[in-house]
Amino acid sequence: xxxxxxxxxxxxxxxxxxxxxxxxxxxxxxxxxxxxxxxxxxxxxxxxxxxxxxxxxxxxxxxxxxxxxxxxxxxxxxxxxxxxxxxxxxxxxxxxxxxxxxxxxxxxxxxxxxxxxxxxxxxxxxxxxxxxxxxxxxxxxxxxxxxxxxxxxxxxxxxxxxxxxxxxxxxxxxxxxxxxxxxxxxxxxxxxxxxxxxxxxxxxxxxxxxxxxxxxxxxxxxxxxxxxxxxxxxxxxxxxxxxxxxxxxxxxxxxxxxxxxxxxxxxxxxxxxxxxxxxxxxxxxxxxxxxxxxxxxxxxxxxxxxxxxxxxxxxxxxxxxxxxxxxxxxxxxxxxxxxxxxxxxxxxxxxxxxxxxxxxxxxxxxxxxxxxxxxxxxxxxxxxxxxxxxxxxxxxxxxxxxxxxxxxxxxxxxxxxxxxxxxxxxxxxxxxxxxxxxxxxxxxxxxxxxxxxxxx
Amino acid sequence: xxxxxxxxxxxxxxxxxxxxxxxxxxxxxxxxxxxxxxxxxxxxxxxxxxxxxxxxxxxxxxxxxxxxxxxxxxxxxxxx
Numbered sequence: 400x401x402x403x404x405x406x407x408x409x410x411x412x413x414x415x416x417x418x419x420x421x422x423x424x425x426x427x428x429x430x431x432x433x434x435x436x437x438x439x440x441x442x443x444x445x446x447x448x449x450x451x452x453x454x455x456x457x458x459x460x461x462x463x464x465x466x467x468x469x470x471x472x473x474x475x476x477x478x479x480x481x482x483x484x485x486x487x488x489x490x491x492x493x494x495x496x497x498x499x500x501x502x503x504x505x506x507x508x509x510x511x512x513x514x515x516x517x518x519x520x521x522x523x524x525x526x527x528x529x530x531x532x533x534x535x536x537x538x539x540x541x542x543x544x545x546x547x548x549x550x551x552x553x554x555x556x557x558x559x560x561x562x563x564x565x566x567x568x569x570x571x572x573x574x575x576x577x578x579x580x581x582x583x584x585x586x587x588x589x590x591x592x593x594x595x596x597x598x599x600x601x602x603x604x605x606x607x608x609x610x611x612x613x614x615x616x617x618x619x620x621x622x623x624x625x626x627x628x629x630x631x632x633x634x635x636x637x638x639x640x641x642x643x644x645x646x647x648x649x650x651x652x653x654x655x656x657x658x659x660x661x662x663x664x665x666x667x668x669x670x671x672x673x674x675x676x677x678x679x680x681x682x683x684x685x686x687x688x689x690x691x692x693x694x695x696x697x698x699x700x701x702x703x704x705x706x707x708x709x710x711x712x713x714x715x716x717x718x719x720x721x722x723x724x725x726x727x728x729x730x731x732x733x734x735x736x737x738x739x740x741x742x743x744x745x746x747x748x749x750x751x752x753x754x755x756x757x758x759x760x761x762x763x764x765x766x767x768x769x770x771x772x773x774x775x776x777x778x779x780x781x782x783x784x785x786x787x788x789x790x791x792x793x794x795x796x797x798x799x800x801x802x803x804x805x806x807x808x809x810x811x812x813x814x815x816x817x818x819x820x821x822x823x824x825x826x827x828x829x830x831x832x833x834x835x836x837x838x839x840x841x842x843x844x845x846x847x848x849x850x851x852x853x854x855x
Numbered sequence: 856x857x858x859x860x861x862x863x864x865x866x867x868x869x870x871x872x873x874x875x876x877x878x879x880x881x882x883x884x885x886x887x888x889x890x891x892x893x894x895x896x897x898x899x900x901x902x903x904x905x906x907x908x909x910x911x912x913x914x915x916x917x918x919x920x921x922x923x924x925x926x927x928x929x930x931x932x933x934x935x
Contacts (some may be wrong), residue, residue: 435923454923455868590874741899750899752866780866781923784899 402426402477402501402717406449406470407441409481410460412771412787413693414441417479429473431466433459433843435779440771451471454781458482463491470500477501477716483783485516486692503716504669505691506617512665513689515559517598523686526664528657531676531685533600544581545574547599557581559588560596568634570602570609600687605837606676608636609643609684611658612700614711615667616721622655623704623723624730626696629836630825632748637818637841639736641699644796644834645677654684659725661686669793670697670712679837695788700770702734702792733796735803737825739770740784743816745850752780752817765792765802766838768810778815786817800832820850859909859933861887863924866908867898869904869905879920886912894918896907905930 401792404427407414415432418441421428430445435454442448449469452459459465461484470478478495480486486504495506504807513519517536524530534547537560548555548571557569557580561598569584571577581597589595608631612623627643628636644652658673672690677683686698697708708722715721742748754777760768770787772778778786791806793799825831828848863869871879871894881893887907893914894905911933918930 420919457921590876750901752899780898781868782899 400476400501400718401469402503402713404429404473404475405477405479405503405713406431406473406475406522407479407481408460408466409443409479409484410436410439410441410771410782411785412769413481413695414439415444415553415771416709416769417441417481418444420707420713421479423707423710424713425712429469429475431460431469433781434697435781438776440773440776443773447473449700450585451695454779456484456782463494465496466491467494470495470498475500477503477713479503479713480692482690482692482695486660487690489514501716503713505667505671509665509667510691513671513691514844515560516562516688517596519689520598520686522665523661526657526661528661528686529684531600531603531687533761534598537596537598541578541581544597544599545576548577551599551601554602556600557584558598558600558603559584559592559594560598561592561594569675572832579841602680603676604839605679607645607679607836608645608674608838609646609654609677610674610694611655612673612694612697612708613658613662613667613671613673614706614715614721614723615669615671616706616715617666617668619721620659620662620667621721621723621725621728622659623700623706623708623728623799624655625651626699628696629838629839630831630841631838632845634838636696636832637738638822639696639699639738640796640799641703641734642730643677644733645679650682650684657684657686662691669715670708676838695785696736696769696789698790699734699736702765702767702790703730704728705731732792732794733799734790734792735799736788736790737803737807737822738785738818739787739789739810739822740818741786741815742784742818743777744818744821746816749816750780750784752778754778756810756814757811758813759809759811761789761806766790766806767792772812786812786815789822796834797832800826821845824848824850857935858909859935860929861893861907861909861931861933862906863896863905863918863926863928863930865898865903866895866924866926867896867903868922869918869922869930870895870897870902871916871921881914881916881931883915885914886910887914887931896924907933910931911935 485491489511630638
């Protein structure tokens, strides 16, 4: 079915990114906005703007009914969900499909299958993809959890079946801790995700986060190599790279082939990411979960492969076959991305909404800034704190880090506090330069290297 | 009878209860002591308590649950 007019069911920088991709394909855009978002950049860039409800996301960007009405009212024939919000909501994908509109993403049943962490794990095992040793599926009740934990070996991670974004994860070192944490985790999962289901995984202390970008058309699937996102705070990614410098060529090929095998086994359509833990000590990798949407950090992959992932997912959703052949995908150089948040890095990352009084964006070869900001824009307090992503591309990782340090020096955001000072410090850090990081590296680093507001 | 006002310390979304489905921190008509938490404000996905700096009787909320609020806007009124 042809796509001629896309409703963007999202906001912020990704809405801007989707509009740019749609424009490059000659497709019209309708930007959905909450009452608080009329001033956002995407609303200025889109061909049309439609209000979908009040500031509170549950009544606007999370309201399936409001979004479907907006699509109908504006005559959009496709919906792009972006990331977050309803992007991995199978019910939304299905509702869009039932209205005869194109959902720019996988089929609802794929989201259902891969969105549930426990069934995704089972699918991975079936496709021969290594998974972190853990319970074969959900653990029902404390006794089942105890038995599974004995099998897996302590320490174990307790995860919510319906979870995501690092929420609801707990680590139990002993059966006693397990007995305390299981009921807590189940209650929290029930209230956060509407599903109290849990599963267990072995806890790997020094794990690196590596993920493979794939693109499928429902039949064929290709990979676009991997990213590393080990630098995290509170399980939120802070600094991302492509490729993962820690992998040798043989491991990289095995990892990416496993992602393609799993995505093929579910007939995957659209852009997707398979997340893995990489054990630095053994060189083993384990599938943990799949994100059935475009990801925040997709630009680093675009920089090293030259593929426009957002345009490609739109093209495929309209029924076009995958044009990328695996043999045509290669890695060129190294790319980095710093997530710039409206948070005061020197004050416990306190959120800092407000008016951007001055904005200077660095320019030059290999520099890209994906953002929702403009001078005079009031960053609203109601949504995620991500305000931009600074991306650089250079011939080598070392050169990319240098380029990032210079690009950060050229980036000025005044009027609100941002995490730019954190990234400046990271770009100068020797451990990070040496690649000696893991998913629990940044938090102790922050304790040891407090950011001084005056120095920044 | 003097009326005292509790102001929102930060902008965001105002919540009357600690989490959905739970009873509100304070019902209209309740007495509020200084230091009592009377609501939450969600700013960029972080939840911050709204603490009454003054106490009083017969609290009357001027904001509804899940209302958008700006810093300095009245949250509720109290009687002496």
